[in-house]
Amino acid sequence: MEQRNWKIIKFLAVITIVFTILFWIRTTIKNEFSRMERENLLKLANSISMTDSEKIKENYQDLEYYVYDFEGNYEESLEGLNNTIKNLPDFSYGEEHALYEEIYISPKIITINNKKYFVVFSPIVKDYEVVAIMVQLHNAEDTIKLLNTIDIMFLIALTIFVIGFAIGIFSTDPVTTYAIIITFVVVLVFIVYPLYEAVKLTFTRTGTFTFNVWKTILTEKNYLKAFFNSILLGTLTATVSTIIGFLFAFLVTRTSIKGKKFISTMATLPVISPPFSLTLSIILLFGSNGLITKQLLKMNWDIYGLDGLVIAQTMGMFPIAYLTMVGVLESIDSTLEEAAMNLGASRWKIFSTITLPLSLPGLLSSWLLVFTNSVADFANPLMLGGKFNVLSVTAYLEVTGMNRLDRGAALSLLLLLPTLTAFYLQRYVVNRKSYVTVTGKPSGRIVEIVSPKTKIFLTTLVYIIVFFLIGLYSTIFMGCFVKNWGIDYTFTTANIKEALQRGKDALVDTTILASVAMPIAGIFSMIVAFLFVRKKFPGKKILQGLVLLPFSIPGTLIGISYVIAFNKPPIILVGTAAIIVINYIIRELPVGVEGGVATLKQIDPSIEEAAQNLGANPQTVFSTIILPLIRPAFISSLSYTFVRSMTAVSAVVFLISAKWYHITMQIYNFSENLRFGLASVLSSVLIIIILTVFGLLRILVKKSEYLEKTIVQ
Structure with a gap:
């Protein structure tokens, strides 16, 4: 006492x-x-x-x-x-x-x-x-305003010190308490506050409460057409991508075809390549001066529009469906298929009544993920949209072209309607039935239910898509050495020198910002995952929901909300490098946290308890036990953050400035000015940088001595 x-x-x-x-x-x-x-x-x-x-x-x-x-x-x-x-x-x-x-x-x-x-x-x-x-x-x-800001900063500084000092004196586990408070502050300041400001602006354009902005958005034909175009594009892309992703995953996991590693590598390559790269190569091959359409086939086919967008988005997004379906198909217990086969069921009957229904949760999740990404996509419609207007580009033009932040925010908020509807519809369908098949020890065998002829047909389809992808990536590299694509195909190396000279600053800026965001996002996501899995505290479920919120928010909405929120006191960040780095961290936080949570759930808490019983404090336990054990998830978070930061478009387009530029916007500017050779060089350099960093981080994962397993016979 x-x-x-x-x-x-x-x-x-x-x-x-x-x-x-x-x-x-x-x-x-x-x-x-x-x-x-x-x-x-x-x-x-x-x-x-x-x-x-x-x-x-x-x-x-x-x-x-x-x-x-x-x-x-x-x-x-x-x-x-x-x-x-x-x-x-x-x-x-x-x-x-x-x-x-x-x-x-x-x-x-x-x-x-x-x-x-x-x-x-x-x-x-x-x-x-x-x-x-x-x-x-x-x-x-x-x-x-400035005097009030000084008072606010005084109160904030005093509050932070009071809370921090109180925790240090009275808390039994101050480090964990600090971590929880910091996480809440980060989420409130960089997720909740910007979204609140964006919503607020749509109702208070003139300083008084009004529905005029929403009335305009919901009644003008151009906006409604862009909205329905986004839904149409998302539906087509999600459907085609899910079918292709399922096809790839089915062949890799449920058949004995050769070259599985090669197919799997090609199926994941678009995930770690710049969003403009495949679009650029499609324009080079099928555009108005495309190599195939104009030079070889003498066609007048216009790739710009819905058909070109579906092709570009499908090639870039079917890996999302593939990665989702691989895990689902691998977890299905093949004893059900084997039993049906022993009872005389046909291969198609087994597939249609067992394999496909059990894959439904994964198929719906794949469709939802691709649909959300397609609707929120900004890069492809910006380059290939033509007269086919979509909501994400319309919002961008409202902000940058018309300087109407309120309408841009409203249009971006409108994008949430189809994505949230698809999400709850998927949850409703999946929760109506049980898809549990593993109730004991699963079978170690997989029964091949496809006939040899069907396997040949499906394999042919997969390799056609794979070779199409190879052709797209090859076109990018070939474009580096063509003098003037579509007009003069003379070999030249002048593009490399000019592109690197003009894009050097943007390339350096992008690499620096991505490198700064990478470790911060990786460490922070692992700390948050640790809090969610191992700690109990008030408001935990609310915090979990808020941390995962950026995953379902379109990038255009995040970019616009950051401009609205951080362009005035008390936090002025617009035009600085900090706002771009923060955007990277917040945008990719959900993926890192989810990976960390999944890994931590596989680790027995008794390991940490033993260390604590021996006198180790919480920070020692986290740094010497938890972090090494979740090293794969940590490295994956680093890789994902770096890749996404280097290839960001939708949110960062609103946050770049004359001082801090982004390489993807430089590629877009070259493409818009028909300098495809320069755009190809920067895309190739970006792919090489990403693959190099990705490969180095993957090597680090393999060297983990904590999770290595020995195969015994």
């Missing part, structure tokens, strides 16, 4: 001292700023009072002022003066100063027409005599 009382006394004493110091700093800063503002206002007021009345309106357009002289009736001259100014308690005092040729600034801030002003009394002197008094109204909004 005495020790607790001593802690309370110590806590109160330290808080009092810190409060006094912070309050002194806050007061000093506000007083110094007010002094500087007063000096600047005096100089400005003096300059205005010495300016001719005609030039005042020309040079100081935002200035409100009143002039009353003493040549006519004094009371009549005052009639035009605003009553708010007349009622100032120091009005007579201000007049007196002006009569003595002194400028007076009232300490009172007045409000006229919902705007706040500083009131300045200044004399108008003619022939060494005061002939009139000018009352100047200077905008005080910015000054008040």
